[in-house]
Amino acid sequence: MSDTQANEQATQKVDLSTVSAELRQVIEFDEVPEGMHNMVVSIHEVSEEAVRESWNELPASAQNIVDNFEQFHALVSVSQAFAGVNLMEEFPTLDLPKDMTEEQQEAYRAELLNEVLMKCVKDMCKQMKKARRDPLLKKDFKDVFAR
Numbered sequence: 001m002s003d004t005q006a007n008e009q010a011t012q013k014v015d016l017s018t019v020s021a022e023l024r025q026v027i028e029f030d031e032v033p034e035g036m037h038n039m040v041v042s043i044h045e046v047s048e049e050a051v052r053e054s055w056n057e058l059p060a061s062a063q064n065i066v067d068n069f070e071q072f073h074a075l076v077s078v079s080q081a082f083a084g085v086n087l088m089e090e091f092p093t094l095d096l097p098k099d100m101t102e103e104q105q106e107a108y109r110a111e112l113l114n115e116v117l118m119k120c121v122k123d124m125c126k127q128m129k130k131a132r133r134d135p136l137l138k139k140d141f142k143d144v145f146a147r
Contacts, residue, residue: 014038022074022145029144030078036085043084044077047117051076054121062128065141072124075144080120087116 014037016024023044026032032040051073055063066072096105131137 012038014041019044020070020074022068022070023077025145025147026074026078032078032081036081039084040077040081043080043117044073047077047080047121048073050118051121054125058125058128061132062125065128065131065138067145071145072128075141076121076124079124080117083116083120084113087113 013034016027016037019027019041023040027037027040052069055069055072063069063072066075091109094109096108100108127137128141131141
């Protein structure tokens with residue numbers, strides 16, 4: 001994909017009526033800026049398998065904090081998008097070794113991004129487990145989908 005195609009895709013407006021109801025609810029609830037919608041949807045599409053693996057490892061009592069996997073997946077996707085944006089904003093300030101090639105730098109950044117995205121999944125799993133014993137946290141999860 002050329003840079004022009006990538007830029008066009010990044011600026012392309014996402015029609016929220018075409019995404020899952022759960023993802024749309026989280027995007028609207030968290031007031032995700034329109035400029036991030038494409039990123040959230042892309043993350044949502046490519047992360048399903050990894051997120052489902054983590055979901056399947058959660059105890060049923062933690063899974064019951066939300067109504068279904070789709071709600072969990074939507075929460076994770078939005079969390080990952082915000083974490084990804086925060087990390088990418090820090091990329092210009094990274095003090096990388098001068099002897100790293102451009103390819104090595106890109107590979108390093110990709111690895112960092114992957115680690116941050118996986119950390120979001122783990123953190124969400126921890127929050128779901130914690131919500132079993134924390135009524136306020138459980139309410140926070142429920143409130144996102146209470147429409």
